[in-house]
Amino acid sequence: MTTNDTVGRYHPLAIGVHWLMLALLIAVYASIELRGIFPKGSDPRDAMKTWHEMLGMTIFGLVFVRLALRLVLRSPVITPAPPDWQRFLASAMHAALYAFLVAMPLLGWLMMSAKGKAVPFFGLQVPALIGPDKALAHDIEDIHELIGVVGYYLIGLHAGAALFHHYLMRDDTLRRMLPGSRGSSARPAGVSVT
Numbered sequence: 606m607t608t609n610d611t612v613g614r615y616h617p618l619a620i621g622v623h624w625l626m627l628a629l630l631i632a633v634y635a636s637i638e639l640r641g642i643f644p645k646g647s648d649p650r651d652a653m654k655t656w657h658e659m660l661g662m663t664i665f666g667l668v669f670v671r672l673a674l675r676l677v678l679r680s681p682v683i684t685p686a687p688p689d690w691q692r693f694l695a696s697a698m699h700a701a702l703y704a705f706l707v708a709m710p711l712l713g714w715l716m717m718s719a720k721g722k723a724v725p726f727f728g729l730q731v732p733a734l735i736g737p738d739k740a741l742a743h744d745i746e747d748i749h750e751l752i753g754v755v756g757y758y759l760i761g762l763h764a765g766a767a768l769f770h771h772y773l774m775r776d777d778t779l780r781r782m783l784p785g786s787r788g789s790s791a792r793p794a795g796v797s798v799t
Contacts, residue, residue: 614781616678622671623782626664626706630760633660637753655725658713662726665710668703681781687774698763705756709749716745 615623640653687695717724718733719742725731735741770778 613681613684613777615681616674617784619671619674619678620782620784622667622674624784626667626671629660629664629667630756633657633664634753634757636660658717658724659726661710661713662724662731664706665714668706668710671706672703683770683781684777687770687776687778695766698759698766702759702763705752705759709752709756712745712749712752716742716749719745 614620636653636657640650640657643650643653714724714731715734718735719738721733721737723730723733767779767782770776771780
């Protein structure tokens with residue numbers, strides 16, 4: 606395993622990919638939620654759906670970059686160390702988030718394939734994974750939408766846990782992942798980041 610450039614912080618590449626994926630997740634959710642403000646069949650509504658699909662596929666590729674970074678780069682130790690039960694919950698939450706980040710784009714890709722539609726990707730078309738099957742497409746769409754709702758809770762819990770650690774536990778869980786010098790572990794545990 607490679608050590609981090611800055612003791613007590615994630616590697617800058619890991620930090621960058623983390624926040625990029627958050628921005629992409631916000632855009633993916635916004636594009637699918639906001640498309641409803643446009644009439645069915647309109648160009649803006651179709652554009653929102655296309656962006657949803659393209660950004661979803663971008664997340665699908667980036668999640669594997671994140672997983673590779675986790676294997677190559679050592680995670681910094683949390684100071685002060687949390688209890689074992691919190692470490693267990695954090696591991697379970699990370700596993701659920703990674704499963705979500707892999708499953709959602711894959712389900713979307715399968716759904717579009719079963720609908721017999723091409724998945725756009727910035728001027729290219731992603732090949733179909735399965736043949737057309739309207740009944741299967743409907744079932745996959747239901748699962749995709751259900752997991753999408755679960756994703757709101759996963760993301761919210763993840764953010765809430767980081768804030769809980771920062772403001773109540775007063776450890777460096779959040780500061781380890783902040784970009785720039787604001788994330789420095791040299792800051793005393795009781796000083797908040799503004």
